[in-house]
Amino acid sequence: IAGITQAPTSQILAAGRRMTLRCTQDMRHNAMYWYRQDLGLGLRLIHYSNTAGTTGKGEVPDGYSVSRANTDDFPLTLASAVPSQTSVYFCASSAEAGARTDTQYFGPGTRLTVL
Amino acid sequence: GQNIDQPTEMTATEGAIVQINCTYQTSGFNGLFWYQQHAGEAPTFLSYNVLDGLEEKGRFSSFLSRSKGYSYLLLKELQMKDSASYLCAALDSNYQLIWGAGTKLIIKP
Numbered sequence: 001i002a003g004i005t006q007a008p009t010s011q012i013l014a015a016g017r018r019m020t021l022r023c024t025q026d027m028r029h030n031a032m033y034w035y036r037q038d039l040g041l042g043l044r045l046i047h048y049s050n051t052a053g054t055t056g057k058g059e060v061p062d063g064y065s066v067s068r069a070n071t072d073d074f075p076l077t078l079a080s081a082v083p084s085q086t087s088v089y090f091c092a093s094s095a096e097a098g099a100r101t102d103t104q105y106f107g108p109g110t111r112l113t114v115l
Numbered sequence: 116g117q118n119i120d121q122p123t124e125m126t127a128t129e130g131a132i133v134q135i136n137c138t139y140q141t142s143g144f145n146g147l148f149w150y151q152q153h154a155g156e157a158p159t160f161l162s163y164n165v166l167d168g169l170e171e172k173g174r175f176s177s178f179l180s181r182s183k184g185y186s187y188l189l190l191k192e193l194q195m196k197d198s199a200s201y202l203c204a205a206l207d208s209n210y211q212l213i214w215g216a217g218t219k220l221i222i223k224p
Binding site: 040041042043044045058090097098099102103104105106107108109 | 119123148156157158159160163202204206210211212214215216217
């Protein structure tokens with residue numbers, strides 16, 4: 001089934017622990033994105049990757065890191081989780097970054113709670 | 116700074132028409148997207164406008180005025196399944212999407 005998958009679906013994490021959220025797409029999209037969504041704030045871009053091997057910082061990158069070793073996978077790592085990172089995390093992809101009609105497609109999300 | 120404004124919440128009646136407005140201020144402009152997001156689910160693409168005017172897709176239409184920095188999403192013949200949040204997002208000069216906080220639409224029978 002074509003699309004984007006994310007794992008885990010939800011997670012409760014102790015503060016200070018390291019956590020990696022996984023994201024995989026099978027649409028051969030070049031661009032991938034990580035967002036967090038908090039009530040009343042809308043989607044905020046954490047990191048993005050325009051193509052395999054490159055990454056960039058979004059609006060709220062502090063405390064997060066990403067890698068893009070291949071086209072399909074774009075994991076997001078929290079090196080030392082803090083309670084303010086409690087959020088719903090969405091991974092998205094699009095065919096080509098920078099294209100005028102570049103539509104983003106979203107994974108189902110990971111609900112993360114940091115205690 | 117860059118900013119997207121849309122109402123926090125709207126209520127409408129099943130079978131009626133509702134218009135959700137969005138105003139944007141961005142550095143440069145490369146188009147405006149509307150997404151639908153049901154509670155607990157991921158956003159899904161509804162429409163994209165880059166030229167002025169109205170684009171119709173079934174019960175949903177989207178309008179853009181670039182000179183006014185304004186867009187609206189029009190939903191006709193409302194159904195209970197249209198209860199969702201509607202997200203407006205503008206593509207700036209760097210092709211970054213600037214997202215609004217979303218409008219929660221409540222449909223009453």
